[in-house]
Amino acid sequence: MSSGEVTDRSLPRSRKVVITGISGRFGHIVARRLHHELGWQIVGLDRRPMHGRPKDIEHHQVDLRSKKARDVFRAGDVDALVHLGVMHDPRARPAELYSWNITGTTKLLEYCQAYRVRKVVLVSSANVYGPRPDNPQFLTEEAPLLAAQRFPQMRDLVEIDHLVSTFLWRAAATETVILRPVHIVGPVHNAPSNYLRIDRPPTLLGFDPMVQLVHVEDVADAITLALSPDRRGIYNITGPGEVPLSAVLKELGRLPRSIPHPVAKPILSMAFRLGISSFPVAELDFIRYVCMVDGRRAAAELGFRPRHGLRETIRAVLEPA
Amino acid sequence: MGLLDRLRQLRNSAPDDDIDGRTKALVVHGNEFGYDPFGLSRESVRTAAMISRWLYRHYFRAQAFGVEHIPPSGRVILVSNHSGQLPFDGLVIGSACFLEPPQPRLVRAMVEFFVPTVPFASYLFSRWGQITGTPENCRRLLSAEEAVLVFPEGARGISKPFSKRYQLAEFGKGFLRLALETGSPIVPIAVIGAEEQAPAVNIKPLAKLLRTPAFPIVPYPPFIAPWPLPVKYRLYFGEPIYFTGDPDDDDEILDDKVKQVRNRIQSMIHVGLREREHVFW
Numbered sequence A: 001m002s003s004g005e006v007t008d009r010s011l012p013r014s015r016k017v018v019i020t021g022i023s024g025r026f027g028h029i030v031a032r033r034l035h036h037e038l039g040w041q042i043v044g045l046d047r048r049p050m051h052g053r054p055k056d057i058e059h060h061q062v063d064l065r066s067k068k069a070r071d072v073f074r075a076g077d078v079d080a081l082v083h084l085g086v087m088h089d090p091r092a093r094p095a096e097l098y099s100w101n102i103t104g105t106t107k108l109l110e111y112c113q114a115y116r117v118r119k120v121v122l123v124s125s126a127n128v129y130g131p132r133p134d135n136p137q138f139l140t141e142e143a144p145l146l147a148a149q150r151f152p153q154m155r156d157l158v159e160i161d162h163l164v165s166t167f168l169w170r171a172a173a174t175e176t177v178i179l180r181p182v183h184i185v186g187p188v189h190n191a192p193s194n195y196l197r198i199d200r201p202p203t204l205l206g207f208d209p210m211v212q213l214v215h216v217e218d219v220a221d222a223i224t225l226a227l228s229p230d231r232r233g234i235y236n237i238t239g240p241g242e243v244p245l246s247a248v249l250k251e252l253g254r255l256p257r258s259i260p261h262p263v264a265k266p267i268l269s270m271a272f273r274l275g276i277s278s279f280p281v282a283e284l285d286f287i288r289y290v291c292m293v294d295g296r297r298a299a300a301e302l303g304f305r306p307r308h309g310l311r312e313t314i315r316a317v318l319e320p321a
Numbered sequence B: 001m002g003l004l005d006r007l008r009q010l011r012n013s014a015p016d017d018d019i020d021g022r023t024k025a026l027v028v029h030g031n032e033f034g035y036d037p038f039g040l041s042r043e044s045v046r047t048a049a050m051i052s053r054w055l056y057r058h059y060f061r062a063q064a065f066g067v068e069h070i071p072p073s074g075r076v077i078l079v080s081n082h083s084g085q086l087p088f089d090g091l092v093i094g095s096a097c098f099l100e101p102p103q104p105r106l107v108r109a110m111v112e113f114f115v116p117t118v119p120f121a122s123y124l125f126s127r128w129g130q131i132t133g134t135p136e137n138c139r140r141l142l143s144a145e146e147a148v149l150v151f152p153e154g155a156r157g158i159s160k161p162f163s164k165r166y167q168l169a170e171f172g173k174g175f176l177r178l179a180l181e182t183g184s185p186i187v188p189i190a191v192i193g194a195e196e197q198a199p200a201v202n203i204k205p206l207a208k209l210l211r212t213p214a215f216p217i218v219p220y221p222p223f224i225a226p227w228p229l230p231v232k233y234r235l236y237f238g239e240p241i242y243f244t245g246d247p248d249d250d251d252e253i254l255d256d257k258v259k260q261v262r263n264r265i266q267s268m269i270h271v272g273l274r275e276r277e278h279v280f281w
Helices: A025-037 A067-074 A094-114 A152-170 A191-197 A216-226 A245-251 A261-273 A281-287 A296-302 A310-318 B003-013 B019-025 B042-059 B088-099 B121-127 B135-143 B174-182 B204-210 B251-275
Strands: A016-020 A041-046 A058-061 A080-083 A119-123 A175-181 A183-185 A202-204 A210-215 A233-237 A242-244 A257-259 B063-065 B076-080 B107-111 B147-150 B186-192 B234-237
Touching: A016 A025, A025 A041, A025 A216, A041 A067, A058 A067, A067 A094, A080 A094, A094 A152, A119 A152, A119 A216, A152 A175, A152 A233, A175 A216, A183 A191, A183 A216, A183 A310, A191 A310, A202 A245, A202 A261, A202 A281, A210 A216, A210 A245, A210 A310, A216 A233, A216 A296, A233 A296, A242 A245, A245 A310, A257 A261, A261 A281, B019 B042, B042 B088, B042 B121, B076 B088, B076 B174, B076 B251, B088 B107, B088 B147, B088 B186, B088 B234, B107 B135, B135 B147, B135 B174, B147 B174, B174 B186, B174 B251, B186 B251, B234 B251
Parallel strands: A016 A041, A016 A080, A041 A058, A080 A119, A119 A175, A175 A233, A183 A210, A202 A257, B063 B234, B076 B147, B076 B186, B107 B147
Antiparallel strands: A210 A242, B186 B234
């Protein structure tokens, strides 16, 4: 077998997918799923090196905004793009984050249009709706994206979602899918998983919102479903159910540190600046108000069903990363 | 008979309520952790029921008439007049639906949008089954065959001054649209007694100054109403009304149906006031 080729009886050549953000743990899981189980040819695109990659995965360690990223698409044989490379690092400078996320995504979409990439999948987040006291219990895909209203740092996420939504309507020849998963947990280093790994996580005194969690492997399932032909649109990806935050912490054996809400923002900002805590203060409202979604459209149109139960999903943060 | 004897007789006349049994008999769509999608927890309801039962049987000595009109199961919208400055009418209606019928029902009332911002109230109301008042939430609950309690007068009703007692304020149309969309019967309820629990006068200039919808003051210290007077609540449940029609109809057609419900409640109020002998007992 020559390198880079996986013979698939149903297709003349195997489909090529570019995965941005492949160097993270989530990226690894997605790459493994697409490569081993479905025979996609993988091209990684990430600013970081990719450790421990199999020989038949091509990796380009480039900045999304640079000209070298264009070369990846230039050959014209990329069938799909899975954009996981959204930077969430709360320690990065806001200007840098914005430039990376917005310029990077804009360029990617440009390349997809110019070089006729047939499928674009964005992994956005259910966080874009924003946790608000007047939210209905289960938001549908039509709900406005209001996350940036109280915390301007969320505006990146919202803007990327809007950019790709516009692309969805504008680029008729491309099948664009936006997935908005709820809090993704598992052997990954993202905000919800990191939060649940803290020995004594901070909570707000007198608040205990219902939350939805989804297992990282289930999100990988959703991505593979999104890559199927004839799928386009915006889909909330919800997990096996909803529980109060206190129930999640209890299941993991965490004793929370309750902070009165008027002083929570200053205290946590100070702790963050001093390096004592890495809790992203912009996400404070997520442990205060409800931000839950209705996943019926993904179930009906993508056939998505989470395979992990509620308890299993919560305990997934304990798996060694 | 002396006053003490009279009080003792009153206390003993309250029926025994099997709170444990009734909580177990509630229909709750809970997951493996014991919570329903809106945060309802049977355990929390049991604790709240103990306290509300004391209020219902001993403080307000509530009486419910027409309990047979509460459907034992299936979707239903309970519609009631709203009054008394403090939302105890909701609590009493909920207690009645839990304590009185053979099959206890947990009524989901709607809370204002500011409640989720208040510590402790933010999650306690949810554990007791009360929900943020959005139409999507109501539709979802009704589709799951739950009972939803609506006060179409809204804040206009609860902050009514004493001089306007038992005169229904304007009704919103939301509950009717919901009934038509979900095919839910409407059970009208008249609450007698809540108007006198905090007899208030609205001081409009102060309300304007503080930018609140109303500033009611009561004629006894501390002059704002922190708790209700021990009035005797009387609840009248009416026969269910079934409406058919298009929820997107013109306002006039909907207004007509809303007026039917409003008139029914107003006449139930008149009956209740006629039958009542005294406010406090």
